[in-house]
Amino acid sequence: KAGVTQTPRYLIKTRGQQVTLSCSPISGHRSVSWYQQTPGQGLQFLFEYFSETQRNKGNFPGRFSGRQFSNSRSEMNVSTLELGDSALYLCASSKNTGELFFGEGSRLTVL
Amino acid sequence: GEDVEQSLFLSVREGDSSVINCTYTDSSSTYLYWYKQEPGAGLQLLTYIFSNMDMKQDQRLTVLLNKKDKHLSLRIADTQTGDSAIYFCAESEYGNKLVFGAGTILRVKS
Numbered sequence: 138k139a140g141v142t143q144t145p146r147y148l149i150k151t152r153g154q155q156v157t158l159s160c161s162p163i164s165g166h167r168s169v170s171w172y173q174q175t176p177g178q179g180l181q182f183l184f185e186y187f188s189e190t191q192r193n194k195g196n197f198p199g200r201f202s203g204r205q206f207s208n209s210r211s212e213m214n215v216s217t218l219e220l221g222d223s224a225l226y227l228c229a230s231s232k233n234t235g236e237l238f239f240g241e242g243s244r245l246t247v248l
Numbered sequence: 249g250e251d252v253e254q255s256l257f258l259s260v261r262e263g264d265s266s267v268i269n270c271t272y273t274d275s276s277s278t279y280l281y282w283y284k285q286e287p288g289a290g291l292q293l294l295t296y297i298f299s300n301m302d303m304k305q306d307q308r309l310t311v312l313l314n315k316k317d318k319h320l321s322l323r324i325a326d327t328q329t330g331d332s333a334i335y336f337c338a339e340s341e342y343g344n345k346l347v348f349g350a351g352t353i354l355r356v357k358s
Binding site (some may be wrong): 143161170179181182185187195205227231234235236237238 | 251278279281283289290291293296298333336338340342343344345346347349350351
């Protein structure tokens with residue numbers, strides 16, 4: 138059974154640009170959530186989507202947004218990139234709640 | 249807000265048991281999790297426990313939950329060098345909104 142797939146795995150952007158990250162959940166999973174991992178702040182929750190609706194939202198500025206498609210695939214977008222947005226962005230999928238499986242992450246470097 | 253605390257470092261000898269401890273503040277947590285992260289990788293789900301359980305065992309892993317003290321522990325029996333990694337404790341607030349601890353670095357000496 139395929140796991141959670143995130144693309145791209147690595148990317149480099151410059152300040153002011155925007156970026157879109159993609160996540161394909163495990164087949165049959167309807168919940169996709171996103172996390173940011175940095176050395177300074179650790180793992181922080183961004184948002185969660187369940188059946189195309191945002192179910193939860195963390196404390197990040199409006200530059201961070203996401204959406205979920207009818208096939209449960211999800212994308213997150215960060216606009217007007219700042220140096221501090223450099224991080225590992227992790228996607229996780231679940232049927233609903235409980236077992237939560239993470240992907241390998243997308244490592245974003247902002248120069 | 250909710251907080252999860254873990255000790256930062258644990259060193260054990262190969263073959264010994266490892267115990268990683270975690271405390272949390274949210275008494276309404278539904279699930280509590282243990283994840284493992286190796287260098288350059290994502291998070292691997294090791295085990296999770298529903299908040300109305302006291303203990304869960306899965307092969308070499310034993311999770312103990314003390315709800316009164318809001319204390320969670322992960323015991324790894326017969327620790328191997330491949331167990332060297334960072335271990336994260338997490339609690340779920342609502343849905344799949346997890347609050348993570350800072351992680352415990354486990355070093356296994358051969």
